[in-house]
Amino acid sequence: MAGGRVYSGAGGSSTLRVLLQNKRTEPLDSLFFSGSCNSSSPPPSFLGSRSMMSFEDVHGGNGSNKSFFRSFGVGDDVLDDDLDEYFHQPGKKRRLTVEQVQFLEKSFEVENKLEPDRKVQLAKDLGLQPRQVAIWFQNRRARWKTKQMEKDYDVLQASYNSLKADYESMRKETDKLKTEDVNWMINRSISGLKDLKFGCENPGCRRFLDHFNMVQVLSEKLLDREKEKENLEVSENSNKLSQEPPEKPIADSEGEVSKVSAVEDISSVKSDIFDSDSPRFNDGVHSNSLLEPADSSYVFEADQSDLSQDEEDNLPSYIFPKLEDVHYSDPPASSCNFGFPEDHAFWSWSY
DNA sequence: TTGTGTTTTATTGCCTCC
DNA sequence: GGAGGCAATAAAACACAA
Numbered sequence: 114m115a116g117g118r119v120y121s122g123a124g125g126s127s128t129l130r131v132l133l134q135n136k137r138t139e140p141l142d143s144l145f146f147s148g149s150c151n152s153s154s155p156p157p158s159f160l161g162s163r164s165m166m167s168f169e170d171v172h173g174g175n176g177s178n179k180s181f182f183r184s185f186g187v188g189d190d191v192l193d194d195d196l197d198e199y200f201h202q203p204g205k206k207r208r209l210t211v212e213q214v215q216f217l218e219k220s221f222e223v224e225n226k227l228e229p230d231r232k233v234q235l236a237k238d239l240g241l242q243p244r245q246v247a248i249w250f251q252n253r254r255a256r257w258k259t260k261q262m263e264k265d266y267d268v269l270q271a272s273y274n275s276l277k278a279d280y281e282s283m284r285k286e287t288d289k290l291k292t293e294d295v296n297w298m299i300n301r302s303i304s305g306l307k308d309l310k311f312g313c314e315n316p317g318c319r320r321f322l323d324h325f326n327m328v329q330v331l332s333e334k335l336l337d338r339e340k341e342k343e344n345l346e347v348s349e350n351s352n353k354l355s356q357e358p359p360e361k362p363i364a365d366s367e368g369e370v371s372k373v374s375a376v377e378d379i380s381s382v383k384s385d386i387f388d389s390d391s392p393r394f395n396d397g398v399h400s401n402s403l404l405e406p407a408d409s410s411y412v413f414e415a416d417q418s419d420l421s422q423d424e425e426d427n428l429p430s431y432i433f434p435k436l437e438d439v440h441y442s443d444p445p446a447s448s449c450n451f452g453f454p455e456d457h458a459f460w461s462w463s464y
Numbered sequence: 465t466t467g468t469g470t471t472t473t474a475t476t477g478c479c480t481c482c
Numbered sequence: 483g484g485a486g487g488c489a490a491t492a493a494a495a496c497a498c499a500a
Contacts, residue, residue, distance in 0.1 A: 206494040207495090208471095209472085245473085247486080247487095248473070252474085255488080256472095
């Protein structure tokens with residue numbers, strides 16, 4: 114017993130099960146057996162509570178709530194003779210009838226809290242003890258709360274799944290945009306180089322442009338040399354055919370040999386850099402793909418040793434600065450990074 | 465028929481409110 | 483301090499598969 118609470122209705126000896134076994138009536142059948150059973154299943158036993166049937170406790174012991182049963186055609190003789198016997202079975206839990214539960218459910222829908230007056234009235238109408246009605250409402254509230262929590266959980270989970278899907282979608286979109294952005298920057302840089310030809314007053318930009326132009330000029334030079342070499346070989350071969358094969362090399366002086374070697378070296382460099390089959394060399398002269406960042410480093414890493422000292426000496430110092438004079442660092446205010454992020458160090462340098 | 469899981473009814477203990 | 487609500491739990495009733 115909690116908090117001095119007094120529960121009424123316990124005790125007694127007989128059961129309505131006995132009553133129904135002996136004196137069941139059609140109205141009672143419809144009351145106690147409808148809904149929860151069908152023709153193919155045996156009717157369940159009456160599931161009223163032991164305490165629910167304690168009329169004395171409900172209405173001062175005058176049995177006035179027998180009206181609930183009388184309304185279904187149960188005669189007073191039945192009630193008087195057997196209900197007492199049934200209503201006082203200890204240690205048994207009785208389920209409410211479908212009709213009682215439906216009645217309580219409707220009442221619960223109206224208001225899930227139970228005021229004392231309403232509780233007494235419901236108990237009177239259903240032939241239950243007020244305590245039973247209170248317990249039923251209490252348990253019903255607990256079930257409602259559990260279901261509500263399940264619904265809330267489902268709503269939250271749906272919301273979470275929706276947000277997660279949005280996140281994944283946005284993440285993919287972001288990755289896609291990043292890729293597009295890189296391509297856009299590359300294209301912008303290339304078109305920026307073209308634009309620079311028509312004027313860039315920024316010293317850094319001008320130097321880069323001069324460098325870029327010089328690379329193009331040198332590449333054209335290399336191509337010319339390649340052609341000269343090929344022509345020379347062709348003419349030599351034709352001479353061989355018409356003359357005795359020489360016993361000595363064509364170039365018998367060291368200087369001559371060195372020049373040929375130099376040409377071969379340069380040709381090899383040219384082949385590496387300007388191979389017409391290379392994706393970096395599209396039109397043979399001015400190639401945007403020359404600046405493709407996939408191998409962008411080579412643009413600035415041209416091995417100066419590939420050029421003859423004469424050629425190198427003839428270049429302005431700002432075009433081919435000494436390596437020790439070049440400082441790849443954070444871009445100065447005058448530097449030019451062509452729209453690339455500043456962490457792309459190769460785009461920004463200063464002397 | 466029986467074992468097992470679920471649902472329903474009821475109890476207990478604690479708490480808050482008046 | 484009594485009344486009543488709530489959470490946790492017990493236990494009976496029920497459903498169902500094997």
